[in-house]
Amino acid sequence: MNTLPEGLPLGLQGRVVFVAGGGSAGPGYSIGRASCITYARLGAKVCVADRDRASADETTALIRAEGGSAQTFVGDMAVEADIVRIFAEAAEHFGPVDALHHNVGIGKTGGPMETSTADLDxxxxxxxxxxxxxxxxxxxxxxxxxxxxxxxxxxxxxxRYLGYPHLAYGVTKAALSHFTRLIALEYANRGVRANCVVPGLIDTPRITQTVADRFAANLAEAKAARDRQVPMGRMGTAWEVAHACAFLLSDAAAYITGTELVVDGGLVGKYT
Ligand SMILES: NC(=O)c1ccc[n+]([C@@H]2O[C@H](COP(=O)([O-])OP(=O)(O)OC[C@H]3O[C@@H](n4cnc5c(N)ncnc54)[C@H](O)[C@@H]3O)[C@@H](O)[C@H]2O)c1
Structure with a gap:
């Protein structure tokens, strides 16, 4: 039974991977874009889904330029009919989806008094x-x-509370973690694994915008302050999150389900 494995099975050769939110909020590498490129480099056929066609097309073009396989699918993940349609289109194009990377995420800063029920919904x-x-x-x-x-x-x-109010974002991300765990447990004996990646402070184009909105006076200092919050002394890169996602989707993680992989440079272990 316990034979020596031939190597670390990190490949995704021939697998169809659907990334919901495979574009990027701005120029450069978001977590979704870096993940799409990483999956393609590991041999996957990548469904790049986003509500922003231009941004998804950019991810698809980057993959194709390297000789990888990718196709854009445009839809709003807040709209049920759009989700049903883009998954049908993806299956039509590439065949059945082997792996789902649920990447979409939005937020609004503010605590209970700044968050409307419409915001939360x-x-x-x-x-x-x-x-x-x-x-x-x-x-x-x-x-x-x-x-x-x-x-x-x-x-x-x-x-965690990260030093400023971000109520709706925090609550929904907590729900997402447990949602993932519940899928994992129900499907654990049916050949399906589900895990949650928990990024810390990651330097993506989205964050540049958020930081710019909150600290318009000095973007460089605001980013440096984010770096200083992290025990490793810097924000993470989108690639560092993508690599964790690729590991979890690959057979190298064959016995891992229902867990959270924190990718944060030590942030949640900090006492202040
Ligand atoms: N950047 C960070 O520091 C950080 C930290 C922790 C978690 N995250 C999470 O990582 C994920 C990616 O973050 P990012 O910083 O790369 O952001 P991003 O905004 O660049 O990427 C999200 C992508 O999802 C798309 N999207 C948003 N709403 C959509 C919708 N309704 N339908 C379809 N597509 C939609 C956007 O167009 C964008 O391309 C998000 O879930 C975010 O909450 C980011």
Whole structure:
């Protein structure tokens, strides 16, 4: 039984990986874009889904320029009919989805007095409700083939107060983690794994915008302050999150399900 394995099975050769939120909020590498490129480099056929066509097309073009396989699918993950349509289009194009990376995430700074019920509903629809419809599109096929993996992207903001109010974001990211765990446990003996990646402070184009909005006076100092918050002394890169996602989707993580992989440079272990 316990034979020596031939190597670390990190490859995704021939697998169809659907990334919901594979574009980027701005020029450069978001977590979704870096993940799409990483999966393609590991041999996957990548469904780059986003509501922003231009941004998704840029990810698809980057993959194709390296000789990888990718296709753009455009839809709003807050709209059930869009989700159903883009998964059908993806299956039509590449065949059944083997792996789902649920990457979409939005937020709004503010605590209870700055968050309206409409804000919470809107953020919940994108961050959490979308996973319900998305998982309904892939789980029956994955269970039938006894092969499937899901990775969702939560946040340390779903586990800790990070020094400023971010209520709707934190609450929905906490829900997403447990949602993932519940899928994992229900499907653990049906060949489907589900895990949650929990990024800390990551230097993506989105963050440049958020930081710029909050600290318009001095962007460089605001980013340096974010670096200083992290025990490792710097924000993470989108690639560092992508690599964790790729590991969890690969057979190298064959015995890992229902867990959270924190990618934060030590942030949640800090006492201040
Ligand atoms: N950057 C960080 O520091 C950080 C930290 C923790 C968690 N995260 C999470 O990682 C994920 C990616 O973050 P990022 O910084 O790369 O952000 P990003 O905004 O660049 O990436 C999100 C992508 O999702 C798309 N998207 C948003 N709403 C959508 C919708 N309704 N339908 C379809 N597509 C939609 C956007 O167009 C964008 O391309 C998010 O879930 C975010 O909450 C980020």
């Amino acid at each position: 809107r953020i919940y629809a994108v961050n959490v409700r979308s996973l319900l419809t998305a998982s309904q599109q892939v789980l029956p096929g994955m269970a039938q083939r006894r092969r499937g993996a899901i990775v969702t992207i939560s946040s340390v903001a779903g586990q």
